[in-house]
Amino acid sequence: MSSYARQDDSAGTVIKDNPHDSEGMRYLDSRLRRFVTTYLPLSVFVFVLLFPFYWMSITALKPNHQLTDYDNYSPFWVSEPTLRHIRYLLFETSYPNWFWNTIVISVAATFISLVFAVFAAYAIERLRFSGSRWVGLSIFLAYLVPPSILFIPLALIVFKLGLYDSPLALILTYPTFLMPFCTWLLMGYFRSIPYELEECALIDGASRWQILTKITLPLAVPGLISAGIFAFTLSWNEFIYALTFIASSENKTVPVGVLTELVRSDVYEWGSLMAGALLGSLPVVILYSFFVEHYVSSMTGAVKE
Amino acid sequence: MTVQQPNTTADQASAAGRSKAGFRAASILEDRNVLGFLFMLPAATLLLVFLTYPLALGVWLGFTDTRIGREGVFVGLENYEILWGDSVFWLSVFNTLLYTTVASVFKFALGLWLALLLNQHLPFKAFLRAIVLLPFVVPTVLSAIAFWWIYDAQFSIISWALIELGLIDARINFLGDPTNARASVIAANIWRGIPFVAITLLAGLQTIPQSLYEAATLDGATAWQRFRFITLPMLTPIIAVVMTFSVLLTFTDFQLIYVLTRGGPVNATHLMATLSFQRAIPGGQLGEGAAIAVAMIPFLLAAILFSYFGLQRRKWQQGGRD
Numbered sequence: 001m002s003s004y005a006r007q008d009d010s011a012g013t014v015i016k017d018n019p020h021d022s023e024g025m026r027y028l029d030s031r032l033r034r035f036v037t038t039y040l041p042l043s044v045f046v047f048v049l050l051f052p053f054y055w056m057s058i059t060a061l062k063p064n065h066q067l068t069d070y071d072n073y074s075p076f077w078v079s080e081p082t083l084r085h086i087r088y089l090l091f092e093t094s095y096p097n098w099f100w101n102t103i104v105i106s107v108a109a110t111f112i113s114l115v116f117a118v119f120a121a122y123a124i125e126r127l128r129f130s131g132s133r134w135v136g137l138s139i140f141l142a143y144l145v146p147p148s149i150l151f152i153p154l155a156l157i158v159f160k161l162g163l164y165d166s167p168l169a170l171i172l173t174y175p176t177f178l179m180p181f182c183t184w185l186l187m188g189y190f191r192s193i194p195y196e197l198e199e200c201a202l203i204d205g206a207s208r209w210q211i212l213t214k215i216t217l218p219l220a221v222p223g224l225i226s227a228g229i230f231a232f233t234l235s236w237n238e239f240i241y242a243l244t245f246i247a248s249s250e251n252k253t254v255p256v257g258v259l260t261e262l263v264r265s266d267v268y269e270w271g272s273l274m275a276g277a278l279l280g281s282l283p284v285v286i287l288y289s290f291f292v293e294h295y296v297s298s299m300t301g302a303v304k305e
Numbered sequence: 306m307t308v309q310q311p312n313t314t315a316d317q318a319s320a321a322g323r324s325k326a327g328f329r330a331a332s333i334l335e336d337r338n339v340l341g342f343l344f345m346l347p348a349a350t351l352l353l354v355f356l357t358y359p360l361a362l363g364v365w366l367g368f369t370d371t372r373i374g375r376e377g378v379f380v381g382l383e384n385y386e387i388l389w390g391d392s393v394f395w396l397s398v399f400n401t402l403l404y405t406t407v408a409s410v411f412k413f414a415l416g417l418w419l420a421l422l423l424n425q426h427l428p429f430k431a432f433l434r435a436i437v438l439l440p441f442v443v444p445t446v447l448s449a450i451a452f453w454w455i456y457d458a459q460f461s462i463i464s465w466a467l468i469e470l471g472l473i474d475a476r477i478n479f480l481g482d483p484t485n486a487r488a489s490v491i492a493a494n495i496w497r498g499i500p501f502v503a504i505t506l507l508a509g510l511q512t513i514p515q516s517l518y519e520a521a522t523l524d525g526a527t528a529w530q531r532f533r534f535i536t537l538p539m540l541t542p543i544i545a546v547v548m549t550f551s552v553l554l555t556f557t558d559f560q561l562i563y564v565l566t567r568g569g570p571v572n573a574t575h576l577m578a579t580l581s582f583q584r585a586i587p588g589g590q591l592g593e594g595a596a597i598a599v600a601m602i603p604f605l606l607a608a609i610l611f612s613y614f615g616l617q618r619r620k621w622q623q624g625g626r627d
Contacts, residue, residue: 038422038425038427041418041422042419042422042423042427042433045415045419045422045437045499046433046436046437048496049436049437049439049440049496049499049500050436050439052440052448052451052452052455052496053439053443053448053451055451055454055455055462056448056450056451056454059454067460068459068460070460070465075462075465112351115347116347116348116351117348119344119345119347119348120344120345120347120348120349122344123340123341123344123345124345127337127340127341127344128337128341129337129338129340129341129342129345130338132341135345135349139348139352142352142356144553144605144609145356145360146553146554146556146557146605147557148557148558148559148578148581148582148598148601149360149363149557149578149581149598149599149601149602150356150359150360150363150598151582152363152366152581152585152586152591152594152595152598153358153359153360153362153363153366153595154355154359155585155586155591156362156366156371156591157354157355157358157359157362172351172355173355175351175355176351176352176355176356179348179351179352180352183348208340233442236444237444237445237446239444239445239446239559239560239563240559240560240578240582243563244582244586254444254447255444255445255446255447255560256446258446258447258450259446259450259563259564270454270457270460273450273454274450274451274454276447276450277447277448277450277451278447280444280447281443281444281447281448284442284443284444285439285442285443288438288439288442289435292431292434292435292438295438295442296434296438296504296508299441299501299504299505300504300505300508
């Protein structure tokens with residue numbers, strides 16, 4: 001550690017003349033040390049974090065006889081890739097049903113949460129009605145209530161409302177964890193829009209409704225996209241409500257369906273299980289890849305106060 | 306239908322505003338308290354019906370002997386008395402605390418390390434950050450299924466690789482042995498949690514002014530001192546929030562255990578959430594399941610208060626005001 005420090009010390013005295021000072025004091029590090037301290041651990045991290053996806057994909061493409069035969073075939077590669085597992089999923093199981101259910105439920109729950117959250121966040125942040133601070137705080141607390149302590153009483157409520165085994169049960173309950181999050185995020189976003197814009201419009205005689213739809217919302221579009229993307233992936237990810245409130249095979253969502261319907265006997269169909277996991281992950285991964293910046297900003301925005 | 310409501314009120318408002326008699330109605334709608342109430346109405350209704358009410362109902366259910374298909378009656382603390390003498394319940398409390406503590410410590414340490422690595426000048430930095438976050442984006446159940454296959458007793462790729470490398474002689478029984486099973490589920494949880502901690506801390510790191518490091522270097526601070534006296538104090542507020550979230554999510558985890566072990570072997574990996582589910586839904590004992598869920602609340606409150614006050618004290622020590 002001390003030799004490391006000394007070298008950085010000498011770097012520090014030189015750096016005053018260095019035009020690339022955004023490089024910090026690292027530019028004098030020897031290549032080898034940079035490899036050991038940065039690239040090596042980083043590669044290990046990336047390898048470990050991505051390996052399960054590689055393993056998932058390669059298993060989904062392997063023919064059954066190669067799946068467990070590590071002696072004759074290299075486990076890390078597939079010699080004769082097959083789409084048999086994917087075809088099985090699409091044509092011999094209810095997988096397309098689950099997929100469609102998950103899309104409908106996620107889109108509907110996200111839409112409801114976003115619309116409600118826009119009004120709530122605008123009211124708390126901009127109308128500043130009396131008690132809005134407390135309402136804002138209770139929204140944040142609602143955000144911290146985990147689904148695993150709510151699912152039992154919710155199951156009773158869902159049953160009494162006659163929504164058991166209906167997608168509506170999930171569309172109505174998912175907003176309980178999506179909406180507090182969206183509201184919290186949009187409150188932060190509305191706060192960043194200059195208040196003067198609204199004041200000008202108010203003086204010009206615009207109603208609150210006009211201000212919200214014509215001024216605030218168009219400026220908040222990036223925030224809306226962030227909240228929407230994140231809410232969509234959260235509802236795609238949801239498991240415990242879907243497991244508890246849905247019984248019949250054709251109404252299940254992808255995570256529940258893959259786990260409860262594809263695992264039938266003691267002999268696991270690893271190929272089709274992995275294909276199911278892979279296909280089920282694709283929509284959120286594709287969405288994420290288009291909106292990485294929005295996703296990250298909503299994730300980090302959620303933990304900022 | 307409720308979504309439409311503000312729309313129609315606003316239409317009514319503009320329509321009313323045109324007629325003289327409706328002028329007062331329009332000005333009421335411009336009142337911030339009335340309008341605030343109307344704007345809050347959809348969100349508040351939904352949260353009251355599907356969040357506040359179930360929370361209260363859950364506490365009430367804990368005091369009843371409700372079963373699936375049968376209304377319960379008030380039985381006082383009977384559920385809690387049963388749980389008090391139930392060794393499986395105490396085992397699940399122990400497992401939950403172990404799971405949360407070990408996983409959170411590793412997620413924090415490895416997440417911070419990864420954040421510091423990603424904060425350096427790297428080629429393809431944006432791309433790296435994007436792929437590092439993948440484990441957090443992919444649905445937990447689906448990645449847990451991949452781990453299930455990786456942890457397979459016979460065909461585990463980890464066992465195979467370690468045997469090929471000559472490091473072990475026999476296959477590892479990842480999920481069949483109590484100690485191994487605990488370690489395996491914790492490892493899978495850490496795997497999923499690292500990206501969240503790393504990317505949020507990275508966002509925090511990027512807000513630290515570079516000039517602080519330059520000044521410290523000119524004053525002869527070592528790399529460790531720069532980390533200890535600049536990075537860590539500047540990062541403390543965001544660390545507290547991130548770790549509160551991480552602890553909450555880990556403590557109430559359900560999906561990973563449900564996929565990998567369902568609480569087994571011999572309840573060694575049962576968490577409070579999975580035990581609550583098992584007693585309530587397949588077991589039909591809604592009252593007892595609700596009591597277990599309610600028993601999680603004090604721990605959650607403690608975690609929130611701990612990090613909140615920890616954060617306050619740190620800020621005060623740093624001489625910060627806000």
